[in-house]
Amino acid sequence: MIHSQRDLENYLMIDNRANGGGLMETAVSRCSHCHAQVVLNPDRTRPREYCSKCDKYICDGCAATRKGVDECVPLDMVIDDLREAAFREEQQQRGSILLSPKGNL
């Protein structure tokens, strides 16, 4: 299904009206590679960094890191892999049947 990157935006509200300031409501984008929240600047003229492999926006820091490498390592995948490895290790230490959080192995 085709979706817009705007469908994936998070929400941030900063309300300083009680102390004489203003109200700011803005979209926030999550970097797919590190989960940092990036406040989207509507006046940005540079292209937003985007990973075509995971089809998500990434932050400038992660984009700089992957320059010339062009590898995609979404943090969700890293968490899944680490959890899987920790679970396997735990099961092996107990000497029990391997059942992963994702199902039978």
Add this chain to the structure above:
Amino acid sequence: MAKWSASRRNWTPVAVANTTNMTAAGFHAVQGGSSTQVLKIIELYMGGLAAAAAPAQMILARDSTVFAGATSNAALLAALDPATAALAAPPLSQDVGSTTLPQRSATLVMLEVAFNAFGGAIRWVARPGEEIGMLGNAASFGEISLSHGAAGTPGLMGSHIIFETI
């Protein structure tokens, strides 16, 4: 899975630099309950309670050193649904660390926002599937803290972090 709220009321953050020990009672941290537990942070809220202007620099970040040995706990942990079953290894929501105080990572900042704690409020909400993920209970994926940056003026506030356990 079940959604939980880790909340702190009437606390004043203490300004601290990255990779430096935080001050007991001056932060609000959430740590996974086991080495394989996954938490997904759904919402962050801060409400200012200061009696005078206090431009606070609040930072939600992963911790490069996680707290340990906490014996008291002013941060409350409650399931949003009263029917939620108790977890075998519930996450920890702490504001102290008796043997080890947490240190904020210099690089893994998730959200940095400033607001005036004199009545100001901040609310961040994740779209489903776009949450901030945590894994385990060790550095750096296993703990996220809300703390005050080295600049600015901390003020009295209340906060909650809503997350889902998986």
